[in-house]
Amino acid sequence: MTQLAGTGNAPLGELCERFGEVCASAVDPLEIASALEFDGVSDRTARAEYGADDVFALARLLYARVPRRPYRVPWPAPVPVTRTLLHGLLYAAPAVFFPAAAALLVGRGVLPALVMALLAGWGLSQGLASVGYLRLGTAGQGQARWILRAGLAAGLVLVLAIMTVTWLVVHAQASVIAFGVGEGAYMLGASVLLVTGREYWLPVALAPGVAGSALFLLLRRPPELEQLTWAALAATPALACVLAWSPRTTLRGGRLLIPAELRAAWLAAVFGVIAAGLLSFPVVAGPSGHGGINVGALIASVPLALSMGGAEWSLSWYRRRTQRLLRMTGDPRWFRGRARLSLLTASAQYLSGTVVLVCLAIDVAVWSGQVHADRAVLLSISGYLLLGAALFLVLLLQAVRIRVLPITACAAVLATEIALRHHGLAVQVAAPAVLLAVVGAYALACLGAAVRHA
Numbered sequence: 001m002t003q004l005a006g007t008g009n010a011p012l013g014e015l016c017e018r019f020g021e022v023c024a025s026a027v028d029p030l031e032i033a034s035a036l037e038f039d040g041v042s043d044r045t046a047r048a049e050y051g052a053d054d055v056f057a058l059a060r061l062l063y064a065r066v067p068r069r070p071y072r073v074p075w076p077a078p079v080p081v082t083r084t085l086l087h088g089l090l091y092a093a094p095a096v097f098f099p100a101a102a103a104l105l106v107g108r109g110v111l112p113a114l115v116m117a118l119l120a121g122w123g124l125s126q127g128l129a130s131v132g133y134l135r136l137g138t139a140g141q142g143q144a145r146w147i148l149r150a151g152l153a154a155g156l157v158l159v160l161a162i163m164t165v166t167w168l169v170v171h172a173q174a175s176v177i178a179f180g181v182g183e184g185a186y187m188l189g190a191s192v193l194l195v196t197g198r199e200y201w202l203p204v205a206l207a208p209g210v211a212g213s214a215l216f217l218l219l220r221r222p223p224e225l226e227q228l229t230w231a232a233l234a235a236t237p238a239l240a241c242v243l244a245w246s247p248r249t250t251l252r253g254g255r256l257l258i259p260a261e262l263r264a265a266w267l268a269a270v271f272g273v274i275a276a277g278l279l280s281f282p283v284v285a286g287p288s289g290h291g292g293i294n295v296g297a298l299i300a301s302v303p304l305a306l307s308m309g310g311a312e313w314s315l316s317w318y319r320r321r322t323q324r325l326l327r328m329t330g331d332p333r334w335f336r337g338r339a340r341l342s343l344l345t346a347s348a349q350y351l352s353g354t355v356v357l358v359c360l361a362i363d364v365a366v367w368s369g370q371v372h373a374d375r376a377v378l379l380s381i382s383g384y385l386l387l388g389a390a391l392f393l394v395l396l397l398q399a400v401r402i403r404v405l406p407i408t409a410c411a412a413v414l415a416t417e418i419a420l421r422h423h424g425l426a427v428q429v430a431a432p433a434v435l436l437a438v439v440g441a442y443a444l445a446c447l448g449a450a451v452r453h454a
Helices: 010-018 020-025 029-038 043-050 055-065 081-104 110-170 174-195 199-218 223-244 259-285 295-328 332-367 375-399 404-419 425-446
Strands: none
Touching (some): 010 043, 010 055, 020 029, 029 055, 029 259, 081 174, 110 174, 110 223, 110 259, 199 223, 259 295, 259 404, 295 332, 404 425
16 A cells, blocks of 8 residues: 555545555646546535545645655557457448438428437437446446446437427427437447447347348338338347347446546537537538538548548557657657657548548449539538548547537537538538647647646
C-alpha cells in the first residue's frame, strides 16, 4: 500500500488509503477529483466529512499528502484488422434494409418517423455504450453486463415511447412505427454486443434481415414476398436484443448509475443525436434544401458506414503511438510536435481509406447505370467526406475525455445547416468544412499536451 505523508485527520487518512493507488499515479489533482466523483463523493460530502470546500479542494489535499509513484501505462492493444473489417461490415449491413423497406413503407409521415427513429436509436445507443465502457473499466465484465442489460430494457421502453408519440404527431401507419422501433432496438442490442466483445453474434442477428431484403430486391420487390420480407426485417432486431440479453448475468447485486456515468451517458446521447442529425440532414433536405432525393448522400452512406471500422483502427493506432511517444521523452515540446504529427497521420489514414471506399461506390453506381456523377452528386459526396473526417476527430477527442467543445461545435453546425437549408448543397458542403476546421484546430492545440494521454 502507498505510504502516506502525514495523514493527520483520521477520515482524510482513510480516504488517502482508499484512493492511494489513484493518488500515487495521478498526473494532477483533476485525475483524483474524477475518481472521487466517480465513486460518489460530492461537494457536500467533501465539506461535511473532510472539511474541504469542494471535491476539487479535497483532491488537492490528497494530491499533496500522497507521494507520487508513477506507473507505466500499458499500451492499448492494437485492434486486429479482421475485427475492424468485421465492424465495418456490421455498420454497413443494415443499409440494405432501407431500399427494401422503401417499397413497404407507404403513406404519410414516413420520413419524419424514420428520422425520429434514427435520432432516438443513435442517442440512446451511444449513451448506453458510454455507460457500458465506463462500468467495464471500473467494475469489470459482470457489472458492465448488468448495467447494459438493465439499460437495454430501459432503452427499449424509451424507443417505444418515442415512436408512439411520433405516431400520434405525424399520423404514420403502424408499419412505419414498427420499423422505427425495430431500428432503435437493433442499435441498442448491437451496442451491448459490441461493448461486451460479443460482436461475433451480430452476423447471426443480421442474417435474416439482410437475406430477406436482398432476396426481395433481387426479385424486383414482388408483392407476394412482402409479408416474408417484413418477418425477416423484424427478426434482426429481435435476435440482436435476445443475444444482447446475456443469460450469464443475473440482475442481483448490480449498482445503479452514479453521477459520473450519468454525465457520460448524457453527453454521449447528445452527441449521438447530433451526429445522426448531421448525417441524415442532407438526405432529408435534399440537394435543394427543400426535399427531394439526394443521390450523393445515398451513394456516400454505405462507404461512410464501412469506414467506421477503419476509424476504429486509426484511433487505436493513434492511442498506441502517443503512449509510445510518452515513453520516449520527457521534453514537452518534442512530445507536442510528434503528437500533432501522429494526429495528422491518423486522420490521413482514416480519410484515405474512406475516399477509396467512396470512389468504389461511385464507380459501381455509374457502371450499373443507376446514377450520373454530375456536379451536384460530387458536391454532396464531398460534404459527406468532410463530415466523416470531422466526426472521426470528434470521436478521437472523446476517447481522451474531451467532450463538451466538440459536441457544442457539432450542435452549432447542425443548427446552422437547418437555419440556412434554403442554400442547399452550398451549406451542406460548407458546414462540414467549418466543423472539420474547428475540431481539427482544437485537436491540434490540445492533444499536444502530454497530460491528455496519461
